Amino acid sequence: MTTQQRFAAWLAEEIAKGGYRLNRHGEQARFARDAGLNQSIVSRLLRGGAEPDIKTCRAIARVLGCKTTRVLAAAGLLPEDEVDEPSVPRPLAQRDYLAGLVGDDTAAQEAVIVLLRALGKWTS
Structure with missing residues (x-):
């Protein structure tokens, strides 16, 4: 090897x-x-x-x-x-938490980001 x-x-x-x-x-x-x-x-x-x-x-x-x-x-x-x-x-980034929450589904990730932004909880 x-x-x-x-x-x-x-x-x-x-x-x-x-x-x-x-x-x-x-x-x-x-x-x-x-x-x-x-x-x-x-x-x-x-x-x-x-x-x-x-x-x-x-x-x-x-x-x-x-x-x-x-x-x-x-x-x-x-x-x-x-x-x-x-x-x-x-340290885990926001995207790491997001991937853990909804997996690798980009559409689901973006939907969660939209929701979090509306709540003022997404910081990027």
């Missing part, structure tokens, strides 16, 4: 721990969007067809709620003994 394949397996597991269900339509795109990455980059990483750069590792770490050094080590770009954990969970 190559370093890229090991990173792909690690990334898929960590993404799942973060609440993204990669077997559902649109979840990979949602993760990419949350990380501020192009979906094609995330796709190549998950297939084991690319090695992340430092900027990509930083973006992944931010979404996963861990330190960048943890992602760099998983990608084989930093020795494991240089990783300083524990990880800090990222």
Whole structure:
């Protein structure tokens, strides 16, 4: 197994721990969007067809709620003994709560947003 394949397996597991269900339509795109990455980059990483750069590792770490050094080590770009954990969970955004409430149905999400805006409870 190559370093890229090991990173792909690690990334898929960590993404799942973060609440993204990669077997559902649109979840990979949602993760990419949350990380501020192009979906094609995330796709190549998950297939084991690319090695992340430092900027990509930083973006992944931010979404996963861990330190960048943890992602760099998983990608084989930093020795494991240089990783300083524990990880800090990222705060949930309004969209995370919304996805938990109505799932990935965009129309349902937008309907809830309209309602919340009317009540003055949506802040973006």
